[in-house]
Amino acid sequence: MNWTAVAAIYRFEMARFFRTFMQSFLSPVLSTSLYFVVFGAAIGSRIQEVEGVSYGAFIVPGLIMLSVMTQAISNASFGIYFPKFIGTIFEMLSAPVSFLEIVLGYVGAAATKALFIGIVILFTASFFVDIQIAHPGAMVLFLLLTCLSFALLGFILGIWARSFEQLQLVPLMIVTPLVFLGGSFYSITMLPPIWQKVTMFNPVVYLVSGFRWSFFGIADVPIMFSLLAIAGFTVLCMAVIWWIFKTGWRIRN
Amino acid sequence: MPAILSIRDLCKTYDDGFEALKSITLDIEEGEILALLGPNGAGKTTLISTICGITTPTTGSVSVGGHDILTSYRAARAMIGLVPQEVALEPFERVINTVRLSRGLFGKPRNDAHIEDILRKLSLWDKKDSQLSMLSGGMKRRVLIAKALSHEPRVLFLDEPTAGVDVELRKDMWDIVADLKSSGVTIILTTHYIEEAEAIADHVGIITKGELLLVEDKAKLMAQLGQKQIEVQVSEVITSVPDALQDHALELTPSGEALIYTYDTRAERTGITKLLNDIAAAGLILRDVQTRQSSLEDIFVGLVSGEKS
Numbered sequence: 001m002n003w004t005a006v007a008a009i010y011r012f013e014m015a016r017f018f019r020t021f022m023q024s025f026l027s028p029v030l031s032t033s034l035y036f037v038v039f040g041a042a043i044g045s046r047i048q049e050v051e052g053v054s055y056g057a058f059i060v061p062g063l064i065m066l067s068v069m070t071q072a073i074s075n076a077s078f079g080i081y082f083p084k085f086i087g088t089i090f091e092m093l094s095a096p097v098s099f100l101e102i103v104l105g106y107v108g109a110a111a112t113k114a115l116f117i118g119i120v121i122l123f124t125a126s127f128f129v130d131i132q133i134a135h136p137g138a139m140v141l142f143l144l145l146t147c148l149s150f151a152l153l154g155f156i157l158g159i160w161a162r163s164f165e166q167l168q169l170v171p172l173m174i175v176t177p178l179v180f181l182g183g184s185f186y187s188i189t190m191l192p193p194i195w196q197k198v199t200m201f202n203p204v205v206y207l208v209s210g211f212r213w214s215f216f217g218i219a220d221v222p223i224m225f226s227l228l229a230i231a232g233f234t235v236l237c238m239a240v241i242w243w244i245f246k247t248g249w250r251i252r253n
Numbered sequence: 254m255p256a257i258l259s260i261r262d263l264c265k266t267y268d269d270g271f272e273a274l275k276s277i278t279l280d281i282e283e284g285e286i287l288a289l290l291g292p293n294g295a296g297k298t299t300l301i302s303t304i305c306g307i308t309t310p311t312t313g314s315v316s317v318g319g320h321d322i323l324t325s326y327r328a329a330r331a332m333i334g335l336v337p338q339e340v341a342l343e344p345f346e347r348v349i350n351t352v353r354l355s356r357g358l359f360g361k362p363r364n365d366a367h368i369e370d371i372l373r374k375l376s377l378w379d380k381k382d383s384q385l386s387m388l389s390g391g392m393k394r395r396v397l398i399a400k401a402l403s404h405e406p407r408v409l410f411l412d413e414p415t416a417g418v419d420v421e422l423r424k425d426m427w428d429i430v431a432d433l434k435s436s437g438v439t440i441i442l443t444t445h446y447i448e449e450a451e452a453i454a455d456h457v458g459i460i461t462k463g464e465l466l467l468v469e470d471k472a473k474l475m476a477q478l479g480q481k482q483i484e485v486q487v488s489e490v491i492t493s494v495p496d497a498l499q500d501h502a503l504e505l506t507p508s509g510e511a512l513i514y515t516y517d518t519r520a521e522r523t524g525i526t527k528l529l530n531d532i533a534a535a536g537l538i539l540r541d542v543q544t545r546q547s548s549l550e551d552i553f554v555g556l557v558s559g560e561k562s
């Protein structure tokens with residue numbers, strides 16, 4: 001393993017993050033505060049409690065998931081798409097690095113950024129509501145796996161995309177709707193029975209439910225399903241990346 | 254001495270059926286400078302990209318320092334530095350960081366003294382903290398060279414290093430190449446500029462339409478293919494070559510003021526003495542005599558146009 005190369009890519013990618021640190025830091029603080037003003041104060045005053053948890057606290061895991069997923073995808077996809085777009089990818093391809101090392105560098109950096117944002121949101125939320133974490137170990141595991149798997153997904157999108165438009169397409173048209181409809185801001189038991197069934201096809205439901213369970217011990221789906229879902233998703237993304245690098249799809253001529 | 258770069262029957266055919274490289278075989282010895290000459294689209298960049306791992310070969314093999322570029326790609330690539338034709342740099346990054354990234358990618362531990370040395374040699378040290386987007390085109394090209402040298406390569410590829418750069422940078426580049434050569438680095442450069450190959454290369458390869466027409470020692474190539482001409486200017490305008498001089502293969506310039514004699518420099522007898530005596534005997538008065546060596550450009554144009562016909 002060329003760990004020096006992994007560290008070099010990681011440092012280079014993190015430098016981009018630190019260049020815009022204030023924006024990276026302020027953006028999640030501001031958006032979390034706005035969510036609390038709108039959902040917590042306006043809607044929360046009417047809903048009050050969901051399954052014994054105050055509505056404000058109930059949405060915290062969903063909020064973190066929403067940002068972590070979108071940030072992991074956008075950071076990883078941009079991270080690998082940009083060198084392709086401006087042509088600096090030649091250096092990665094001509095360096096004595098394996099594809100595993102390239103993925104570790106890019107995905108590691110994107111996952112770190114997403115993790116940082118997740119922690120900032122958690123910290124910001126603690127100013128608005130009382131947060132209790134019933135299963136800290138599970139919470140950390142879910143958070144890390146979500147950062148990792150969605151960064152892997154982002155990496156795949158970055159390799160796949162041939163234009164900035166395509167780069168935005170999947171996060172905007174697929175991931176955001178799935179997250180919003182995945183029980184981030186509500187319990188699926190609040191839906192009509194037919195929609196409760198339909199929503200079970202949304203993979204994000206399992207992640208949000210599992211993550212919420214780690215906070216409050218309440219879940220829409222059994223925790224094992226959630227763990228299997230996130231683990232399965234991570235393995236699937238890894239398999240796709242393995243195939244991409246094996247075939248050189250959209251990378252090498 | 255075994256070749257540091259060895260290419261055997263290398264072919265590259267793209268998905269659309271375009272044959273960019275047709276069975277290239279080439280050996281380059283350590284420490285030499287090879288200039289690859291060829292028109293646009295000849296396959297120069299494809300050849301370099303394939304050796305460096307950016308493009309996968311269709312058939313054939315390449316080894317660098319005895320390491321196969323596919324089966325021992327780490328060892329092979331670690332020896333190679335590449336300065337690409339296109340100026341591709343992360344616009345918002347700082348000069349020193351992008352150079353450090355290159356060194357790290359090639360698995361070399363951080364070495365600030367080496368990076369400083371390279372940046373100073375390339376007159377980039379003052380700009381080390383500048384954003385790449387703020388640099389001029391020439392400076393960006395220097396950064397690309399600094400990146401390629403950051404990991405102390407043994408084989409350096411320069412793909413059109415002086416395309417579109419000013420005279421000063423071109424001279425600097427030639428000095429850098431000479432420096433690298435003296436430290437034992439093998440250099441392969443592609444160029445459109447024949448004077449560049451003539452000035453710095455030891456060997457010249459001519460490539461066109463994906464085929465390597467020849468690789469030859471530069472001096473030998475020029476001696477082999479180079480012809481010398483002598484232009485004898487006479488004081489009176491003449492309309493045809495005088496009969497007394499018909500034995501010599503002479504051409505008359507359109508203005509009628511000079512006779513041109515082409516001869517082979519390697520021949521035992523060049524025939525110059527007899528020619529000059531015969532000219533004097535024919536009653537012509539010499540005004541001036543000039544000789545001209547055919548340049549690499551003449552050779553190149555001759556070869557490429559010969560290939561076309």
